[in-house]
């Protein structure tokens with residue numbers, strides 16, 4: 416069986432790596448000059464910054480652990496790190512345990528008590544699809560859905576939970592299927608954010624080194640079925656025939672290629688929206704209160720489009736030159752944002768509102784992640800189902816819009832796909 420994989424992001428490369436380990440002939444085409452898609456680490460004056468993911472959830476004995484071990488990929492595991500939610504004009508620590516939450520000012524007491532009932536709430540059948548907010552309100556209570564969920568979801572999907580399907584975070588229904596969220600987490604174990612030494616970009620680079628044929632700078636522009644049932648892809652002056660073509664692409668890119676050969680799939684994929692988010696990287700004199708800090712997320716109604724800031728230099732000390740703290744601030748996404756947030760000065764004023772002691776930056780850079788994050792709105796389940804059902808034999812589509820938003824979801828989804 417020969418497979419051509421279109422897309423050399425982490426999904427395409429990890430799929431190629433799995434197939435090759437099973438003895439199949441694989442080739443990857445990547446449109447850009449470098450592999451990795453969003454998972455790239457770029458140099459920046461004495462350090463580096465992440466274009467996309469800044470960590471991956473790792474746990475012993477999971478898909479991420481198996482891949483990192485097989486690739487012999489060293490990583491920094493800084494531990495849990497302090498986290499805060501910006502609410503009521505100040506940063507409130509997120510307690511490490513549900514019991515700690517009882518004493519926290521993050522939610523009213525009635526909401527905390529309701530949350531404690533979660534293990535006793537009946538499991539709901541998977542169908543019909545439920546909204547993400549409705550899921551949280553049903554299991555954890557309306558207080559969690561109102562006061563805690565929006566900031567958490569903004570930090571993952573840069574979108575308000577009210578518009579999202581519960582499938583936006585597939586772990587939730589997987590945990591509920593174990594009896595309750597508490598039981599699911601207890602059985603599944605706790606994961607920790609880790610980052611490969613040298614940055615997240617090391618993962619796709621290492622994967623590409625293990626895959627025999629990875630061609631970069633090659634954008635597929637057409638797909639065609641041959642008389643013998645095989646497939647031909649063409650683009651950038653190259654043509655390749657294979658038994659199978661796997662589109663490891665964002666839904667909108669896959670839709671463009673599938674239009675002529677699988678119109679129903681193309682239509683379903685084209686209907687999956689994507690979110691654009693602005694990322695501001697800045698370097699400052701370290702702040703004592705962020706010393707062991709993962710970062711903070713702002714309760715969206717108060718953020719006005721400023722979603723929060725993480726501290727990459729805590730997770731990955733090589734990202735910033737010695738003596739500097741690196742921040743990564745998220746702006747916009749699916750939330751309306753004030754015009755002040757188009758400029759660093761406006762964002763800096765907002766940052767100072769939460770961290771008054773923050774000093775002027777030693778360096779700043781802005782990156783726009785255009786259509787970077789899938790937005791699984793209500794109806795997502797039906798769209799993914801229609802997209803997969805409409806694919807002819809020999810075509811497949813793999814993506815975070817299918818498996819879940821994080822790298823962990825993708826790597827776990829790929830193991831299931833391979834089984």
Ligand SMILES: Cc1cc2nc3c(=O)[nH]c(=O)nc-3n(C[C@H](O)[C@H](O)[C@H](O)COP(=O)(O)OP(=O)(O)OC[C@H]3O[C@@H](n4cnc5c(N)ncnc54)[C@H](O)[C@@H]3O)c2cc1C
Pocket residue numbers: 421422423424425426427444445446447450451452453454466467468469470471472633634635636663664665668692694784787788813814815819820821822823825
């Ligand atoms: C700002 C940001 C922060 C994130 N933070 C985290 C995090 O901290 N932790 C976490 O787990 N996840 C995080 N994520 C999510 C994670 O990065 C993604 O889920 C993952 O990188 C998606 O990988 P992919 O290969 O599916 O898609 P992509 O990275 O989009 O890769 C698709 C590839 O296909 C190529 N391509 C497109 N069209 C064609 C074509 N016609 N022919 C050939 N190639 C083509 C593109 O150039 C691209 O390289 C973050 C994402 C973003 C954007």
